[in-house]
Amino acid sequence: MSADQQRMLARAAREVIPGQIVNLGIGLPTQLFHYLPDELEVLVHSENGVLGCRPRAAGEVPDWDMIDSGGAYIATRPGASVFDSAMSFAMIRRSRVDVTFMGAFEVDELGNLANWKIPGKFSPGIGGAMELAQKVRRLVILCSHNDKHGNPKILERCRLPLTAERCVSRIVTDKAVMDVTPEGLTVVDIAEGLSVAELREATEAELIVDENRLGRF
Amino acid sequence: MSADQQRMLARAAREVIPGQIVNLGIGLPTQLFHYLPDELEVLVHSENGVLGCRPRAAGEVPDWDMIDSGGAYIATRPGASVFDSAMSFAMIRRSRVDVTFMGAFEVDELGNLANWKIPGKFSPGIGGAMELAQKVRRLVILCSHNDKHGNPKILERCRLPLTAERCVSRIVTDKAVMDVTPEGLTVVDIAEGLSVAELREATEAELIVDENRLGRF
Amino acid sequence: MTLLTHRYRAIDEAVAAIPDGASIMVGGFGSPGTPFALIDELLAQGQRDLTLIKNDANEPGIGIGKLIEAGRVRRLITSHIGLNRDAIAAMNRGELEVTLFPQGILAEKIRSAGAGHHGFLTDIGQGTEIAAGRREIELDGQRWGIEPALYADFALVHAERADRYGNLVYRATASNFNPLMAMAADTVIAQAYRVDEPGSLDLEAIHTPCAFISQVVEVARETSDQGRRAHVS
Amino acid sequence: MTLLTHRYRAIDEAVAAIPDGASIMVGGFGSPGTPFALIDELLAQGQRDLTLIKNDANEPGIGIGKLIEAGRVRRLITSHIGLNRDAIAAMNRGELEVTLFPQGILAEKIRSAGAGHHGFLTDIGQGTEIAAGRREIELDGQRWGIEPALYADFALVHAERADRYGNLVYRATASNFNPLMAMAADTVIAQAYRVDEPGSLDLEAIHTPCAFISQVVEVARETSDQGRRAHVS
Numbered sequence: 001m002s003a004d005q006q007r008m009l010a011r012a013a014r015e016v017i018p019g020q021i022v023n024l025g026i027g028l029p030t031q032l033f034h035y036l037p038d039e040l041e042v043l044v045h046s047e048n049g050v051l052g053c054r055p056r057a058a059g060e061v062p063d064w065d066m067i068d069s070g071g072a073y074i075a076t077r078p079g080a081s082v083f084d085s086a087m088s089f090a091m092i093r094r095s096r097v098d099v100t101f102m103g104a105f106e107v108d109e110l111g112n113l114a115n116w117k118i119p120g121k122f123s124p125g126i127g128g129a130m131e132l133a134q135k136v137r138r139l140v141i142l143c144s145h146n147d148k149h150g151n152p153k154i155l156e157r158c159r160l161p162l163t164a165e166r167c168v169s170r171i172v173t174d175k176a177v178m179d180v181t182p183e184g185l186t187v188v189d190i191a192e193g194l195s196v197a198e199l200r201e202a203t204e205a206e207l208i209v210d211e212n213r214l215g216r217f
Numbered sequence: 218m219s220a221d222q223q224r225m226l227a228r229a230a231r232e233v234i235p236g237q238i239v240n241l242g243i244g245l246p247t248q249l250f251h252y253l254p255d256e257l258e259v260l261v262h263s264e265n266g267v268l269g270c271r272p273r274a275a276g277e278v279p280d281w282d283m284i285d286s287g288g289a290y291i292a293t294r295p296g297a298s299v300f301d302s303a304m305s306f307a308m309i310r311r312s313r314v315d316v317t318f319m320g321a322f323e324v325d326e327l328g329n330l331a332n333w334k335i336p337g338k339f340s341p342g343i344g345g346a347m348e349l350a351q352k353v354r355r356l357v358i359l360c361s362h363n364d365k366h367g368n369p370k371i372l373e374r375c376r377l378p379l380t381a382e383r384c385v386s387r388i389v390t391d392k393a394v395m396d397v398t399p400e401g402l403t404v405v406d407i408a409e410g411l412s413v414a415e416l417r418e419a420t421e422a423e424l425i426v427d428e429n430r431l432g433r434f
Numbered sequence: 435m436t437l438l439t440h441r442y443r444a445i446d447e448a449v450a451a452i453p454d455g456a457s458i459m460v461g462g463f464g465s466p467g468t469p470f471a472l473i474d475e476l477l478a479q480g481q482r483d484l485t486l487i488k489n490d491a492n493e494p495g496i497g498i499g500k501l502i503e504a505g506r507v508r509r510l511i512t513s514h515i516g517l518n519r520d521a522i523a524a525m526n527r528g529e530l531e532v533t534l535f536p537q538g539i540l541a542e543k544i545r546s547a548g549a550g551h552h553g554f555l556t557d558i559g560q561g562t563e564i565a566a567g568r569r570e571i572e573l574d575g576q577r578w579g580i581e582p583a584l585y586a587d588f589a590l591v592h593a594e595r596a597d598r599y600g601n602l603v604y605r606a607t608a609s610n611f612n613p614l615m616a617m618a619a620d621t622v623i624a625q626a627y628r629v630d631e632p633g634s635l636d637l638e639a640i641h642t643p644c645a646f647i648s649q650v651v652e653v654a655r656e657t658s659d660q661g662r663r664a665h666v667s
Numbered sequence: 668m669t670l671l672t673h674r675y676r677a678i679d680e681a682v683a684a685i686p687d688g689a690s691i692m693v694g695g696f697g698s699p700g701t702p703f704a705l706i707d708e709l710l711a712q713g714q715r716d717l718t719l720i721k722n723d724a725n726e727p728g729i730g731i732g733k734l735i736e737a738g739r740v741r742r743l744i745t746s747h748i749g750l751n752r753d754a755i756a757a758m759n760r761g762e763l764e765v766t767l768f769p770q771g772i773l774a775e776k777i778r779s780a781g782a783g784h785h786g787f788l789t790d791i792g793q794g795t796e797i798a799a800g801r802r803e804i805e806l807d808g809q810r811w812g813i814e815p816a817l818y819a820d821f822a823l824v825h826a827e828r829a830d831r832y833g834n835l836v837y838r839a840t841a842s843n844f845n846p847l848m849a850m851a852a853d854t855v856i857a858q859a860y861r862v863d864e865p866g867s868l869d870l871e872a873i874h875t876p877c878a879f880i881s882q883v884v885e886v887a888r889e890t891s892d893q894g895r896r897a898h899v900s
Binding site for chain 3: 263265266267280281283286288301303305309342343344346347379381382
Binding site: 542545546549550551552553554555556557569571573574576578580582583603604605606609636637638639641 | 807871
């Protein structure tokens with residue numbers, strides 16, 4: 001994992017309040033696992049049917065029946081439960097998950113999210129992302145600020161098929177932490193060593209910045 | 218219990234095949250319990266959430282958490298399970314109950330059943346009867362042939378609000394066993410000592426009788 | 435939702451969150467699974483003008499029978515009240531508005547809300563007075579009744595065991611409507627005979643995961659009306 | 668339904684009931700809960716032109732991946748096939764018709780059939796291409812999508828333990844779609860690592876009551892693909 005990613009994860013972990021129920025999407029968000037120590041009393045939900053996941057300890061033998069939704073062999077913490085897929089998505093649709101972290105292809109000023117399909121190139125199915133994005137109490141996006149070609153992922157309007165409309169609360173990237181507000185995307189924190197001008201340059205969406213209130217991470 | 222009722226119950230018990238799942242309605246049908254010995258491997262379903270009921274043995278201490286849908290304290294046999302009301306009625310609606318026995322206010326030639334409401338006099342709610350009557354694979358009615366005033370309960374057409382349309386397969390009364398067929402009500406068995414003329418006199422519905430094939434019970 | 439760390443409460447504090455006029459789902463089929471202690475606390479605190487949703491009306495003098503007798507229930511949504519003559523009398527006097535559904539339909543209306551749906555399509559009751567006036571839709575060449583989901587502000591549920599996050603285990607036929615109501619109501623208060631530390635319950639044996647529970651209280655088995663029924667056979 | 672006394676069968680006999688062209692629900696989310704032994708038997712027996720309903724396509728070379736590679740699957744109804752490049756390739760070549768639903772919608776379409784309904788009302792996906800063309804209805808001032816129930820001729824499910832009546836207990840995250848499919852299909856074949864006499868399972872710990880099961884077979888843990896996944900992290 002890169003230093004940027006580690007910095008993003010450490011910042012994202014601060015979004016979690018002890019006692020919450022948290023869902024971690026496939027990819028980078030899954031790694032947040034390692035930033036949530038047992039004493040936080042946080043229960044990690046995975047939509048394949050488990051509440052209270054933790055990463056396997058070093059040397060802990062895998063249990064072939066115990067995976068998370070990304071297919072990794074996991075373990076459980078005290079207070080955990082297992083259940084079927086209907087129960088798992090009932091929790092999601094009833095907004096019993098306090099906060100979900102997800103990756104993104106694109107996010108926009110309105111909080112629209114696209115992270116499941118690139119027409120003609122990538123369409124393996126949406127899995128559980130749509131219901132999580134639409135129904136979670138708080139959706140935090142964890143993604144690189146720009147794609148591998150340097151194109152912005154934080155857009156004025158998403159161009160790819162949406163996962164859900166107006167669903168995102170906060171975006172954590174390697175360059176900034178931004179809130180979706182009625183006024184637009186408001187920058188909360190900016191990466192150490194990055195100027196606001198550089199951030200704007202890397203972003204398609206308009207950014208609202210109050211330099212006096214800007215945090216660093 | 219009267220001798221007539223005991224004779225009806227013994228006759229009705231012959232409707233059960235070893236290995237079946239059976240539901241027993243409130244009232245007289247519940248007593249069928251005592252006619253289904255353990256070695257039959259029959260599982261009795263009760264819609265409050267148990268499959269595999271048996272009557273409490275003499276002197277067996279009641280378990281306050283274990284009742285049937287009529288409120289009697291019951292026990293369970295090997296192979297029993299307990300579950301919630303949604304699961305219980307899923308079994309019923311998916312026709313996983315092989316045979317149900319129910320009482321009746323009125324039954325008619327078409328197999329229509331009325332057993333839940335007497336407008337202006339009795340309307341405590343339908344409970345689970347409607348779904349059982351509508352969805353069970355085989356519905357056997359167990360009731361007195363005439364009401365306490367001597368009026369027939371086996372009618373040409375039900376006059377009370379229906380529990381379900383065209384749901385009854387067989388009717389067992391103190392006077393006869395009758396099948397609902399496309400041709401009408403066909404008498405299978407007649408009570409010992411009763412003439413066909415007496416049976417017709419006690420019945421509003423037309424009865425099809427083949428004296429050569431008539432059983433006695 | 436209440437944080438996991440803040441769910442284990444005193445019974446008076448948990449029930450005090452319920453205002454006058456609330457809609458409340460109450461678990462239980464007859465006595466088993468009825469949250470008698472929570473109901474008694476509600477009786478003591480005095481909330482009124484309540485809408486209750488329960489399979490039945492319990493029996494006279496116990497459970498929600500007490501609330502009905504005390505005139506605290508405006509409306510009851512249920513499947514069968516035949517074992518409570520007082521409830522039937524209150525209904526007949528026009529003091530209690532009673533809405534009746536077939537039992538499995540009532541269960542599924544609650545489950546539908548609990549699953550985050552807004553209703554379901556059914557053929558149950560077609561051709562009977564139960565379906566009279568029910569909205570219908572044609573699909574796949576057949577007419578289906580639309581049964582809307584049934585929501586509530588609160589649910590009071592009873593479990594055998596719990597942990598302080600709110601994981602619940604039910605016993606015998608005391609499950610019935612409890613797990614469905616636990617999913618359906620906005621705020622869910624669970625009582626259990628024993629509330630332990632997280633980790634004390636077997637993973638696979640938990641019936642209601644804690645995600646649905648707002649408050650969990652421990653109640654003494656002895657002070658419950660369980661087993662003190664009028665009707666014993 | 669099969670009589671309780673006739674449910675415990677040999678695997679070849681149980682699977683032989685499945686004809687060409689059948690629609691078959693298959694339990695499992697990834698490997699856990701996938702009925703590998705039943706799938707291998709189906710592969711060996713040669714049934715073709717199948718419609719499979721499974722959360723995912725397993726991974727290349729295991730589970731339903733084998734059936735897809737062998738050209739035995741005409742259509743797959745699923746939520747995500749991202750871990751099976753062969754299934755994606757077959758889809759892109761037009762050899763495999765793939766119908767995709769959001770995961771929780773797929774689960775509920777199956778559960779709706781299992782509960783004896785014909786569908787449900789949802790707001791999931793409104794405003795996205797997932798809901799394009801979906802029939803809608805207005806209720807309580809809002810538009811709701813109608814998701815019809817999803818039925819199947821057969822279900823193949825995996826359990827940890829069973830009894831010979833077909834009572835099932837699942838383990839860890841091997842539950843997933845299994846209990847839903849067990850309720851939804853007309854004929855349900857369950858495999859379990861251990862099948863005991865009735866009475867051997869705890870009443871309250873049974874996840875799928877035997878009422879839903881047509882056949883139950885015992886399979887050896889060692890011959891299963893469980894734990895022999897390409898993708899281990």
